[in-house]
Amino acid sequence: MAPDLLEASKERRVKELPALQDAKMRKVVTRLPPEPSGYPHIGHAYAGYINWYYARKYRGRLILRFEDTNPRNVQKEYYEAFKKGYQWMEIDWDEELKVSDDMPYFYEKARELLERQEAYFCTCQADVIKEGRRAGTPCPHRQDIGDKNVAIWDKIIDGKYKEREIVCRLRVDMNHPNAVMRDPNIFRIIDYPHPFQGTQYRLWPTYDFANALEDHRNGISHILRSNEFASRDELQAYIRDLFQLPQPLIQEWSRFTIEGSPVSKRKIRPLIKSGFISGWNDIRLTTLAALRRRGIIPEAIREMTREVGLSVAQPVLDWSVLLGINRRLVDPIANRYYAVTQPSLVEISNAKPHTAKIPFHPDFKDRGTRTITIKDSVYIDGQDANRLKNGDIFRLKHGYNIQVQRKTKKAIYCSYAGDDLDQAEFRIQWVIDDSIPMELRYPDVLFIKGELNSSSLRKVEGIAEHAIREVKPGTIIQLERKGFGFIDGNGEKVNINMTE
RNA sequence: GCCCUGAUAGUGUAGCCAGGUCAAUCAUCAUGGGCUUUCGCCCCGUGGACCCGGGUUCGAAUCCCGGUCAGGGCACCA
Numbered sequence: 179m180a181p182d183l184l185e186a187s188k189e190r191r192v193k194e195l196p197a198l199q200d201a202k203m204r205k206v207v208t209r210l211p212p213e214p215s216g217y218p219h220i221g222h223a224y225a226g227y228i229n230w231y232y233a234r235k236y237r238g239r240l241i242l243r244f245e246d247t248n249p250r251n252v253q254k255e256y257y258e259a260f261k262k263g264y265q266w267m268e269i270d271w272d273e274e275l276k277v278s279d280d281m282p283y284f285y286e287k288a289r290e291l292l293e294r295q296e297a298y299f300c301t302c303q304a305d306v307i308k309e310g311r312r313a314g315t316p317c318p319h320r321q322d323i324g325d326k327n328v329a330i331w332d333k334i335i336d337g338k339y340k341e342r343e344i345v346c347r348l349r350v351d352m353n354h355p356n357a358v359m360r361d362p363n364i365f366r367i368i369d370y371p372h373p374f375q376g377t378q379y380r381l382w383p384t385y386d387f388a389n390a391l392e393d394h395r396n397g398i399s400h401i402l403r404s405n406e407f408a409s410r411d412e413l414q415a416y417i418r419d420l421f422q423l424p425q426p427l428i429q430e431w432s433r434f435t436i437e438g439s440p441v442s443k444r445k446i447r448p449l450i451k452s453g454f455i456s457g458w459n460d461i462r463l464t465t466l467a468a469l470r471r472r473g474i475i476p477e478a479i480r481e482m483t484r485e486v487g488l489s490v491a492q493p494v495l496d497w498s499v500l501l502g503i504n505r506r507l508v509d510p511i512a513n514r515y516y517a518v519t520q521p522s523l524v525e526i527s528n529a530k531p532h533t534a535k536i537p538f539h540p541d542f543k544d545r546g547t548r549t550i551t552i553k554d555s556v557y558i559d560g561q562d563a564n565r566l567k568n569g570d571i572f573r574l575k576h577g578y579n580i581q582v583q584r585k586t587k588k589a590i591y592c593s594y595a596g597d598d599l600d601q602a603e604f605r606i607q608w609v610i611d612d613s614i615p616m617e618l619r620y621p622d623v624l625f626i627k628g629e630l631n632s633s634s635l636r637k638v639e640g641i642a643e644h645a646i647r648e649v650k651p652g653t654i655i656q657l658e659r660k661g662f663g664f665i666d667g668n669g670e671k672v673n674i675n676m677t678e
Numbered sequence: 679g680c681c682c683u684g685a686u687a688g689u690g691u692a693g694c695c696a697g698g699u700c701a702a703u704c705a706u707c708a709u710g711g712g713c714u715u716u717c718g719c720c721c722c723g724u725g726g727a728c729c730c731g732g733g734u735u736c737g738a739a740u741c742c743c744g745g746u747c748a749g750g751g752c753a754c755c756a
Contacts, residue, residue: 193691193704213756248755304754311752312680345754355681357752366754385756409682409751430683432749437689485705486690492749496689499706509719540714575715605715658716 193484198232198400200427206238207399210264210271211389213245214256218263219441220464220479221404224434227483229402230269241396242271246278247388249372257373263466267476277388278375280395284383287391287421288346288365292327296420297364299330301344311360314353320361334367334381341367346381350416358413362386390414394423405430405490431488436495438623438631439464454630461621461675462634472621473654473664473677475511478504497623501678505662508677512656513538513545515649516575516607517616517674519640520560523589524608526580529554530594534576548645552577555589556608557641559659563590571595573602575658607658613641616672618663646672 198206208229212222233240242264246252257276264271291297300307300319310317334344346365354360364387371377390413393401408430415425440446441464449455459467469479481503486493516536532552538545556574563585566572571581579602580592595601620636642657646668649655653665655674663674 211756215756245756251755308753314680342754357681360752363754368754382754384754389756404750405683406750407756432684481705482690487692489684489691491684491686491691493690496706498688499690502706506719512718514716514718536715540716541719573715577715599715602715607716656716656718658718660716661718 192481193487195228195231195235195484195487198236199429201232201236201400204237205399206232206236207241207397208233208238208402209241209243209393209396209398210260210269211243211245211403212260213248213251214253214260215248215251216256216443217259217458217465217467219466220436220469221434221441222260222263223267223269223466223476223479224483224486225402225404226264226267226269227480228431228488230267230271232400232402233272238399239272240270241398242274243392243396244274244276244278245385245388246276246372246374247382247385249278249368249370249375249382252373254373266466266470267479275396276374277392278372280388280392281375281379281383283395284388284391285381288381288383288387289328289331291348291364291420292331292346293325295322295324295327295349297346297348298323298327299344300347300361304342307345307347307363310352311357314360316352316361320347320349320352331381337380339367341369343367348387348417350413356409356412358386358409359416362413364417386410386413387417390417391421391423393426394418398426401426401428402488403428403430404433406433429488430490432490432492434486434493434495436464436497436500438625439497440625449624449630455624461619462624471664471666472675473508473662474500474504475507475654478507481507497678504677508654508662509656510539510541512654512662513649514540514656514658515643515646516609517613517618517640517642517646517657517660518557518559518562518607518609519618519638520563521557521609521641522560522563524556524558524563524580525589525591526552526554526556527583527591527593530578532577534574536576548643550610550643550645552610556610557613558590558606558608559640562606566590571602573599573605574608575605577608609641609643612644614644614647614672615670616640616642616646616674618657618660618674618676619666620676621678642672642674 210226210229230240244257298319300317302317345363347361348364350359350361352360363384365381365383367380368382369380411428418425450457455462458465459471461468461472478500482500534550535547537543537547566582568582568584571579573579578597579595581595583591583593618638622634623631624634625631649665651665651668654662656662662677666675667673
């Protein structure tokens with residue numbers, strides 16, 4: 179369904195993404211271009227949603243394209259992880275392909291450039307090339323050596339030269355103001371088995387070369403991506419011009435981050451290694467797997483994306499923006515349960531037996547109720563217990579009122595105090611002795627001002643009402659007066675990841 | 679060092695190209711109240727911002743110049 183139709187039924191004003199430049203109905207083709215070298219995170223979801231949004235808005239096509247031309251980076255499991263991630267985001271695509279399947283095409287184009295003297299082989303070391311770029315000076319390999327470059331190409335394929343001994347460079351302009359244009363490398367040797375291509379190739383194209391041609395080959399009409407690639411636009415356009423290919427429209431935005439929650443593998447991997455976080459789906463991270471396990475729903479990420487829009491500033495979102503949207507969206511879907519931490523025993527004298535029928539959701543009575551019978555004792559939350567003073571009348575929510583007689587270390591002794599709702603000063607949730615043990619995990623930001631936050635994960639033990647047994651892992655619930663959470667495991671003990 | 683972007687409430691964002699209707703939008707947040715057998719949701723109200731300095735103009739968030747700060751690029755990563 180198109181995004182605008184999808185939102186039409188809600189009364190609430192929803193922010194939409196702006197119209198796409200030069201977009202004609204049924205002519206828009208966009209892409210999801212992940213490198214399968216890690217797990218998808220919120221940045222991928224953000225970019226993916228934008229590409230999906232415009233493809234659907236204009237009834238065009240969306241292509242899932244795995245950018246897997248560096249065999250050393252990519253792994254099979256990540257291809258699947260990305261597909262699962264996009265599916266979770268409800269981003270569907272019309273075609274799926276791998277850039278590595280187009281190697282024969284890149285080879286053909288590369289040979290053509292060598293023949294046309296538009297490219298050459300260079301045996302300078304990486305640091306020499308780098309220095310030449312900085313200084314704007316050409317190296318000796320740049321001079322025209324006729325068709326010898328084509329012969330070198332064949333030699334490399336035959337196994338001559340080792341990795342890092344030689345690269346293929348485009349002959350552009352060593353004095354170009356944009357340093358990307360100073361004879362960029364377009365092919366290099368990587369002797370490493372590719373998960374799908376095996377060892378049949380050792381000359382692999384660089385990002386710019388593969389991307390420039392691939393975008394054309396896929397019929398991409400609009401390249402929508404983050405602006406870390408901005409300075410490569412010129413080069414990619416140049417490469418397409420070399421083959422007289424049409425230029426797609428490019429729209430870029432700034433890379434998107436959430437305060438205190440890094441996305442880079444460089445920063446996260448050591449934290450996993452040291453055991454500080456449990457893995458790539460640790461609830462403090464912003465991988466899609468982590469967000470799911472924290473109780474964030476895809477629509478919240480989509481709405482957040484629309485709010486941020488195609489900004490070219492440097493958005494560093496506070497968690498509150500995502501969490502606030504999520505809370506609103508999750509409220510109607512999350513059934514309510516009672517649970518207490520630091521359980522405090524409440525003994526009720528002259529209690530009348532009472533069977534409470536508690537609705538699973540206050541706004542949707544059709545979801546039914548569970549029944550709990552109060553006998554002569556219940557457990558309440560330690561925090562509530564601390565607040566109670568002798569003489570206080572409070573209500574066991576959906577039960578009846580009780581009055582505090584005296585507090586001891588062992589228990590709070592109360593007496594039945596009627597049914598009048600108005601007489602109770604406050605209402606609290608409670609559980610009885612058939613309740614089951616639970617662990618709540620409260621996530622916080624991983625870094626505060628660049629420093630690792632040692633208390634970024636708080637675990638609290640407690641007990642939850644028996645009915646929570648029936649809730650399947652993966653369900654988002656609300657623990658009344660505690661917040662929303664995600665049932666992460668439901669065995670002997672129920673584990674709940676609190677959303678905030 | 680060089681090149682390219684950007685800067686609007688605590689956070690994000692609209693407005694800037696085509697100067698006035700901007701006493702600056704919306705979301706999130708904070709706060710007061712209402713509703714509610716939750717400290718959730720919902721409803722009503724309130725609070726908070728145009729990076730700095732010059733210039734052009736009757737008039738500048740918007741145009742020009744100069745700073746400052748931030749991000750990206752100058753990879754045999756993408």
